[in-house]
Amino acid sequence: MPIPTPSASLEPTARHVPAQRLVVLGTGGTIAGRARAAGDNVGYTAGEVSVADLLAGVSDMAGRLPALAGRGLEAEQVAQVDSKDMGPAVWRALLERVAHHLARPEVAGVVVTHGTDTLEETAWLLQAVLSPAKPVVLACAMRPATALVPDGPQNLMDALCVAVAPGARGVVAVCAGQVHQARYVQKVHTYRLDAFDSGDAGPLGCVEEGRLRVWQAWPEPAAPSRALAPLLASGAWPRVELVTSHAGADGALVRALLAASDTGAPLRGLVVAGTGNGTLHTDLQDALVQAQAAGVVVRRGTRCAYGQVVPGPHDAWPDTGGLSPVKARLSLVLDLMG
Ligand code: ASP
Numbered sequence: 124m125p126i127p128t129p130s131a132s133l134e135p136t137a138r139h140v141p142a143q144r145l146v147v148l149g150t151g152g153t154i155a156g157r158a159r160a161a162g163d164n165v166g167y168t169a170g171e172v173s174v175a176d177l178l179a180g181v182s183d184m185a186g187r188l189p190a191l192a193g194r195g196l197e198a199e200q201v202a203q204v205d206s207k208d209m210g211p212a213v214w215r216a217l218l219e220r221v222a223h224h225l226a227r228p229e230v231a232g233v234v235v236t237h238g239t240d241t242l243e244e245t246a247w248l249l250q251a252v253l254s255p256a257k258p259v260v261l262a263c264a265m266r267p268a269t270a271l272v273p274d275g276p277q278n279l280m281d282a283l284c285v286a287v288a289p290g291a292r293g294v295v296a297v298c299a300g301q302v303h304q305a306r307y308v309q310k311v312h313t314y315r316l317d318a319f320d321s322g323d324a325g326p327l328g329c330v331e332e333g334r335l336r337v338w339q340a341w342p343e344p345a346a347p348s349r350a351l352a353p354l355l356a357s358g359a360w361p362r363v364e365l366v367t368s369h370a371g372a373d374g375a376l377v378r379a380l381l382a383a384s385d386t387g388a389p390l391r392g393l394v395v396a397g398t399g400n401g402t403l404h405t406d407l408q409d410a411l412v413q414a415q416a417a418g419v420v421v422r423r424g425t426r427c428a429y430g431q432v433v434p435g436p437h438d439a440w441p442d443t444g445g446l447s448p449v450k451a452r453l454s455l456v457l458d459l460m461g
Contacts, residue, residue: 142231142257144195145286146224147279149174150213150245151204152238154275156267167267169205174198174236177268181276181283188280188333190287194231206238206245211360214248221249222351225257232258232286236279239263239318242296243308247450250294250305251457252354256344258291263298265316274299274316281330288335293342301326302335304342309447311428322429354460361459363392363452367426368403374410381417392420392455395440396448401425401432408439415440422455424448 149155151170155177158167175198185191201220202213217235224230237245246261253259262282264275282297294305299317307321321327328337362384366376377393384390393414397403401423403411411421424443425432432442443451 142229143193144197144227144230145232145234145283146197146199146230147174147178147234147236147283148217148220148224149177149198149200149236150202150206150209150217150238152206152236152240152242152263153267154236154238154262154264154278155203156264156269158267158269161269161271164266164270167269169238169267170203172268173203174200177236177275177279180268181280184276184280185283188284190284190333194287195229196283204238206241209238209241209245214245215355217245218249218252218351219355221255221259222253225253225255225259230257232260232291234260234262234279234282234286237261237263239265239298239310241449242319243305243310243447244449244453246294246296246305246308247446248453248457250342251454252351253294254342254345255294256292258286258288259294260286260291261294261296263296265298265314265318280333284330284333285335288337290337290341291335292344295327295342297330300329300331302328302330302337304339306342306446306450309428320428323431354457357460359388360456361391362388363394363455363459364390365394365396365448365452366407367396367448368398368407370404372404372407374404374407374413377407377410377414381414381419384417390414390419391459392422392452394422394424394443394448394452394455396424396426397432398426400430400435401438401442411440420455420459422451424451 155172156167156169157171178198260282296308298319303321307324311320312318327339421440423440431445
């Protein structure tokens with residue numbers, strides 16, 4: 124199976140072609156990590172192996188699976204980062220390339236190789252901005268490519284299978300045989316191979332020997348919530364910070380952010396990860412009232428791993444609608460840009 128790169132040179136001229144091709148976009152992460160010693164699963168450097176090499180490593184296996192045999196696979200390196208360092212520059216490039224390939228009639232879906240640390244944020248950003256009618260599948264690994272028993276090749280294979288599954292659409296993540304929706308997916312473990320979870324919603328499905336078993340509806344495609352062009356063009360995204368309520372949270376952090384706002388990039392939004400059902404330490408709440416009076420938009424989530432804030436009649440601020448604090452932060456960035 125040829126794995127040509129770069130993909131842009133392979134675009135066909137004919138418009139009436141079946142959507143057969145898959146594009147794999149590389150952004151780095153542990154799946155592309157390299158360690159000095161094969162047994163080392165923690166002391167490696169993420170984002171070293173090219174996505175073309177990752178794809179070449181599974182091409183024989185892919186050729187033997189009926190769902191993937193005969194499909195054109197393309198690899199394109201969008202970035203090569205440890206996803207702990209993810210941010211607007213890579214996100215802009217990724218949004219542009221995903222949108223570009225999804226618009227190609229011959230492309231059935233896009234797979235994105237990504238680090239696990241911020242995978243859920245990238246997944247949510249892609250879903251919130253693009254709401255794609257074709258599948259966009261994030262693949263990752265908990266062990267580097269050089270591990271004695273790496274998990275990346277299987278995860279990549281599973282992601283390719285999900286991307287060609289009948290009815291697949293929207294942004295999902297695949298890890299350890301489970302498929303998670305962008306809205307719900309969350310990294311919940313530091314080391315385990317099945318490091319992701321979908322909270323109360325549970326996984327959308329699972330992949331077994333290349334076959335997908337689905338338990339939930341795929342995310343509904345929608346008109347993109349905001350024009351992609353202004354998002355890509357905008358130099359600096361609005362500054363939205365995340366604060367946590369905890370014992371002794373006295374609001375000093377919020378006041379420091381407000382003070383810094385006078386000299387640096389103005390603070391536009393705050394997402395607060397509250398205790399339990401979004402409750403806040405009174406002193407932190409006072410500081411948030413002060414921030415709101417200064418024009419800062421406040422949203423309230425929970426630091427609980429499960430459940431979502433259930434709104435009450437006396438809430439001071441809107442809740443995050445079930446989004447985790449990190450995803451709610453991105454949604455607020457997008458709202459403030461809209
Ligand atoms: N730090 C790595 C990353 O997010 C972790 C991983 O991929 O598992 O890129």
